[in-house]
Amino acid sequence: MTIQSVTDLEQIKEEYRLKLNLPETIKVNVGMASCGIAAGARASFDAAKHEFSNDTGIDICQTGCIGYCEVEPLVEILSRTKPRMMYKNVTKDNIVDIINDYRHNAFNNKKTRKHILGQVKDPRSLLENDMDNPQENIDPVEGIPFLEETPFFKGQVKIALRNCGYINPDSIEEYFGKQGYTAFLTALKTNKPQDIITTIKESGLRGRGGGGFPTGIKWATCAKFSGERYIICNADEGDPGAYMDRSILEGDPHSVIEGMLIAGLAIGSSQGFMYVRNEYPLAVKRLVTAIKQATAYGLLGDNIAGSTFSFKIKISTGAGAFVCGESTALMASLEGKVGRPRAKYVHTVEKGFRDQPSNLNNVETYANVPAILLKGGGWYAGFGTDNSKGTKAFSLVGKVKNTGLIEVPMGISLREIVFNMGQGVPGKKKFKAIQTGGPSGGCIPESLMDTPVDYQQLARVGSIMGSGGMIVMDQDTCLVDVARYFLDFLKEESCGQCNPCREGIKQSLDILTAICEGKGKEGDIELLEELGSMIEKFSLCGLGTSAPNPVLTTIKYFREEYESHIIDKKCKAGVCKNLFFYEIDENACTGCTVCAKKCPQNAITGEKKEPHLLEQDKCIKCGICYDACKFNAIVIK
């Protein structure tokens, strides 16, 4: 069946809205994005499928990333008569008990109670707030918190991630059930391209890949140039520590396809391309399925819904080159060539892919588009700050208690994100810095944690918004080593065609490596600053011009760490091996023998219940004892 109008869509939509919210059977949604699967979700899913294969009362389904990755596998269970319940750490060994207890209302059974994260108060996305809350007539279970009020979820506003964790990514009908393709079909039937662009401009949406260029202006400019125009989606999410786009592609691929369709309509293009990282095989698989389904419903292809508008999407996979996230390099790679950026005095909106006008946005940007069209530009602009409108997805990772994927309104402070949602640093360790913006970004210290998440404000403290990676660092992270790490990354990934980037990064890296090995000299810091400003000024593309950021911000905010490496030859974080050693604190050691048993070098000896001794000659500083000791008796000297 092909869909010809919004009315056609309405019928399927109603049916699936009911199935999604008030199913006839007990519906079990297992979070099966890559990270969920890595945490064991596939095994949990299979175990439940096997157990309930002949049970018509239980339906085991898959969904995308629910976001709270720290406690994966995550499973949500819902039915027509009971509250939707979210469960954490659901393994193959406990999933059957959890489902049975839900079925029998045994919410206080100790064994499964500890897995309950919370009950869902309102499963509607922001696009459905003019409809009834399906949970309205269902009484909540007493004594169980509402999921929306738990620290990790409180304060989140999901627009780009609106469907992730709610629908089966392999089902276009479920996407219909969440208002999917309504924005596109309405625009196709009633809007002029110019109106669409005006709405996007009004929304204030800026490129979510890191550049932050206003999307509406980009679309308007591209539409002005004549010739065959192309719509390109940058799904080459290369920033280490960032996985927002992967989660969207794996959890809600149709939102991106719909965003591209709308862009095609607004700009006047009939061909879209998706350039997906090779490291994301599941995203590619789900995209392929999604494109097939959209084509079968006549939402992709020729003369869509009986109109003159045609649009097709081709998927291309990258092959492991960070620089291909840069727009001109990406287009070269799409053409089957090596991904080397070119100078941008001619913009890609004028001459991009195949030298034709091309509009390139990233995954998250496109995913926002259908929501903006449905609810209006002003609605979207109602979230956020003056110059950073709307919401932004971030991956909150590193040394933080609650790791996961969050979407928050712009303007929220870094402190709220790390200490409220993230609940701070695990253990008794001290927070040191947060790194935003990937290798092009910077490390922000504790003293600036009240900085709001906003393009300008983050730039003011020397970092960038970037694509959305937020890596929390604690006292065990050496920031000189972090700067060295990023430059090592960038040295590998520099395409090598321009001198300042290729040689400048290499020289900076050599200096940093020497500092980390204890061979730092006075004057090194100044030299790094000088080199940094040179690389920044003279490199060809964004990779080079932003490459010194991690070095310059760590020098700016953590200069004393550099100095203690260079002058005192000490790495207090215990990372740079030549600059520290481990010792056992006699007073703290309880003689529990855990470290001695774990040491691969047999460097630790001692009697049970007596303080142990570490032989420095044998120690390779692998850190196993340091991590294993529960009494903080292994100390860094």
Add this chain to the structure above:
Amino acid sequence: MSKVTTQPGNDGEEIDYLELDQIIEKEFDGEKENLIMILQAIQRRYNYLPKATLLYASEKLDIPYSKIYEVGTFYSTFSLEPRGRNIVSICLGTACHVRGGERVREQLEKTLEIKDGETTEDKRYTLESVRCIGCCSLGPVIKINEDMHGRIAPDQIDTVLHQYE
């Protein structure tokens, strides 16, 4: 079709040219723009890019061999050398790095007695570092073939590696 039989290439690998035709012409329409994906398909088949396949692709797609070699060496997922039966990828993303990914790599190199990018003599393992697999909340992560192993500690390496023959 210039060569229709299976025959060894100059690096000794048996090449099935019919199958290559299938990949280049059927799956990817003989399009130059699909070169990267064609090379990926060849690598999936042979586990690396045998020289003979590159020469053949050059002829079929009418792209100079030098350009194909350039692509094959520019992108990090391609290997021009035969790789081991199991590909051990250590994630060196930032989140894994701050959670001790470097120590996991050192332990891997020590256990396997090879460096990043090398293959063990018995061809059982190839060690590769990758830049972020996107499973950051589970860091440090290693991936063996298609299996992800999260929150891995240096002292678990032995046990995990032994699961792969």
